[in-house]
Structures are given as structure tokens and as C-alpha cells.
Amino acid sequence: MQWRDGVVLRQIREWPGAVEYAVSLAPATDPATEVRALAYTAMVGRPEPGDRVVLNASALLKGLGTGGLAFVVALPDRLPADAPDSPGHIVKARYTPQQQMFLAVDEQDSPHHHVLRDAESLDGMPVVVADLHSALPAIIAGVRLARPQARVAYVMTDGGALPLAFSRAVAGLREAGWIAATITVGQAFGGDHEAVSLHSGLLAARHVVDADVTVVVQGPGNVGTGTPWGYSGVAAAEALHAAHVLGGTSIAALRVSGADPRERHRGISHHSTTAYGKALLSPALVPVPAGGGQLAALVRSQAARLAERSRADLEVVEIGTDGVLEALRHTPVKLSTMGRGLDEDLAGFVVSAVAGVCAAQRVEPVSAR
Template sequence: MLLTAKGRIVAVLQENCEIQELLVQVEGRPLPEKAYNYLGFNHRLAVNDTIKLNITAVELSLGTGGHHFVIPELSGEQSQSIGHIMKLRYTPWQFSLLAAEEAASPFHDQLVAARSLEGVPVVAAPLHSMLPGIILGFKSCLNYSPKVAYIMTDAAALPIALSGLVRELKSKQLLDLTVTAGQAFGGDLEAVSIPSALLSAYHAIKPDLIIVALGPGIVGTGTTLGFSGIEQSWVLDLTTRLNGIPIAAPRISFA
């Protein structure tokens, strides 16, 4: 199901070079509602602009994903990339970018032979919201400022631009590098797969800690295996096989 609606921008709540958070009066609704505009796909919008929205998640009353998203206009400014790796593949919105593994990347030669994380600890987390706690907890155990890399998988939100947490952690110099893996996009580095993302992060900054977690949002079905956080299991296995130190960040509830 894909539901769309027209809307008019009432206010620009927040914006940066990647994303705009908007207040939009959606056609047929009594009160203005929040919407996001990705500037990698669309031009910057202003108050009173008329737009078209994807309203599916709000109609389904979803959690983190329960916001409207602006459907971009093809007349918007087009971004350029020398890369050839496609993300959002085989959709009308597929686009190319430079992945760390490509021949044109400065990391290509290292990644051709790379096989080991050389004992770097890797925390596999099942929730995006765990990022600050993991970083601050790790930092509190050290008497120096550690280098931290975050690998965002494609199990939840795909654009890293949606993450206010990542922006805040980077602005406070608590996060040094982001790598978006698989179909996720927008990180400091792009990687085709999670194991390649791990090695890319290692060779890029020699981090003291790597965190692997999905982006904002999580898929759950009430079944044992049908939830996006299950990727934690194979991240731990990959870390072991790449000679890293696997650490599981458990999601525990006593409710």
C-alpha cells in the first residue's frame, strides 16, 4: 500500500544540509503534521510551498517511521557522484555513489587484501537509540578520548540523515566516522556489505571501537525471528571471523 496526499508547508522546524523537518498542512486533515524532506533527493523547500507527501506510515500509525515524507520533484537540483554503486537499487529513486570498495576510492587497495580487524572491539546493538549509551559507557572506562566508528545497516531507516542522534554525537565529537552499509546511505563512507563496512571503518581511522546498529526505526512482527534486530547475531559472527572482539548489547525489558 502506498498512500499520498497534497500538502502546504506551514513552518520549517529544523534544517541542515541533509534534511528539513517541516510542519505541513495535509489536505483533508484538521491540524498541521510533521514531514521530512531529504535534500539529497529534493531541493530546499520554504513556507507556503505546495508539496506531495507519502503519508503511508502515518495512516498505519507506525512508531519511529510514523511521519510524512516529501516526494521529490524531478526539477530539484541533482547531486553528482563519480561512483558506480547503486543504492535503492531497481526503484525509481536509485542513485549512484562512490563506495569504499570501488577502484576510485582511496581505500580500494587496502580493502582488496583486508581480512582482519586486528582485535578491535565491535558492539552489535539491536536499537539505534543505544548509540549514546554505548559510546559514553566506553568513553568512561578510558583516560583518553577514543576514536569511535558507527556502521549503520539497512535493517531500518535507510538515510542516515534521519538520525538526529548521529548529528548530535558528531557535533559533540563523540563519533568520528559513519559508514552506511548495504542499501543504507549518507554516511561518511559507503559500503556494499556489513563485513566490508567493518573493514572500511578499521582502515579509515583505526578506531578504538566500532558500533554496528540499524538506523532509526525497527521492524517487529511478534514472532521469534521476524524482527530486524535479529541481524545482531550475524554481526557478532562476522566480527569473530574478521578477528574483532564481538560484544552484544542486549535489549532487555522487565515490563
């Protein structure tokens, strides 16, 4: 870790659980420089202009993309107020100086423990799994296009950011009513519900949140190494396994690009072909756009080859795209993937949206549950 002292200059913006500040680095460590710093208010309190702050500047100094800013570690001149006493003993970010204790939805003190103690099935609930966090708004746009009143739960895994508050997209989707509830699983934290495991998080989505559709995606900050297996999105296969084991309808959202300069990510990314073609062992639906131009045709042919070569039973499903572009243009949050917006990489968002449409088409009527 690379530590820096700073002084808060002003607040830039805030959303639930997080505040972004302009901070001046102390001259004792660096030439006076203004940087962006993020404070998670549940962890460090709420800095004010003029406060001295201790920063973790490692990602900032490395020039990383998604997480390339400083993080407030502490206000050394004053302690934040203690959180109110509450039940719960599940620790996340375990055995680190930043560990926190939560009431998990599945633990004994939870008011939902009796429900999850006996829950064994998702009752066919569609579960859409994607690689990149940026797919989330597009998937939900597709769900709402086909079923506007659907209750959508978001399950955030711990492959990327651990604090849910890091995602401005989730904050915007939650505020707009596009997400009924958020559930953070594993070491991820900060959702409306915490869960010890992905399996119990999925069961909570179905039986506590009463979701029609659940979307499982890691937090922002996908990690990749340019090697076949060294990327955090490979865990998408494990999420599909969990959905299948619990009796859900598993839907594998493809990672697709028509603009990525890296050949391995053009058309269907090697991340999807590895996760769904090599790591996945259980059945899943693979939605692809029907019609369209040359790139859509390429995606369909690549998906067919993926299904032929996969160790799992993959069913490629062609989904019509009527209304999809209009739905994507009216999301309550900005669409962006790997620094590219909707018009710069349309294919990726369209393929994510048709995964949402596919899920909505498979929601059972309430009377059938």
C-alpha cells in the first residue's frame, strides 16, 4: 500500500454510502496536487472540507481505470460516531483492518432465517449471469422492455469491488426503481441484504425479495491478465452452477464487443467462451440477437460453435431486438463499458439487453408459482 496525507478541499458528488471529494495531497509527501478521493461513509464517517485525511493512494498512483482514485482510510483528527447497536455477527473483509460486521439475511438472528432455513428451490426463477458490471443496466432494460413491472434483484459477487457503494450505476438503478433489492454475497458488502454465500443470496432473492428475475454480476473492476483463465469473470460459470443446483433457469449473458481493439474480445469475448465453453458443466440458455447486421450474424455463428464445443448443455436462443435500442437509450444511468458508450459499442449492450428479454419471457405468472 502507498499511503498519503491529504486535506479535503470540497465535495464533488455523493450517492448512497459514498462521497467523492477533491483532496489536496500534503506537500510533505508530494508536490501539492489535487486528486479525487472516495470515502465510504459507513467505514470512515463523513469528511468535511478542511479535514485532514489519510489516503490509500495505491490505485491512483498506478493509474488504474475503474478504481484509479484515492480512498479515504481514516480521519486522524477525529473518530466517526459508532454505528447503532444491531444484531448480526457475519464479518466481511475478514481479518483486514477494514473488516465490518453485518446482519446476514441467512444467519440465526435474521428475521428471514426461518425462511432460508427451509428454502431449497428457486422455483424456476430466471437468473441472468454476466461477466462485466457494465452489463447490469442493459440487462435490466431488456427485462423491463418485455415485462415492465418485473421485480429485479441484483446479487453482487466479490470478483470486483467489494463495497456495493462503489457502483454509481447501482445507486441510480435503485433510485429509479429498476432494482427491487440488492444482495451482496461472499466478501462483497453494503447491499440491502447481506448473504454468506451466493447460494443463500439467490434463495434470498427468490424467497425474501420475491424477485421475478435475478441478475448476478461482480462489482465494478473486472480483473484480467490476458491469460485464458486469469480473469475474475470466470466465476460466471460458478454462478450458473448455483442457479442450476437450486432449480433456477440459468441464462448466460455473453460478453460481446464490436469495438474493442483487442482481438480476443471482438465478437464473443474469450472470457465468455472460457467461462461457458470450458468451466461451465450445467445447462444454460445463451441468448443472441435475431436479425441485425454482420456483427449479429457473427455472434450467432460464434454462439453456435460455443454450444457445440461446450462441456455443458447450452441452448442458443434467438431473441428479437424490436424496441431494444430505444430501451437502452432511456436507461436511468449512463451506459459505459471499458470506457465506451452505447453508440461506441452498441453490440455489447444489445446482447446484454436480449439476455434480459430472454429472462423476462421465462417469468412464471404468480398463479403458477
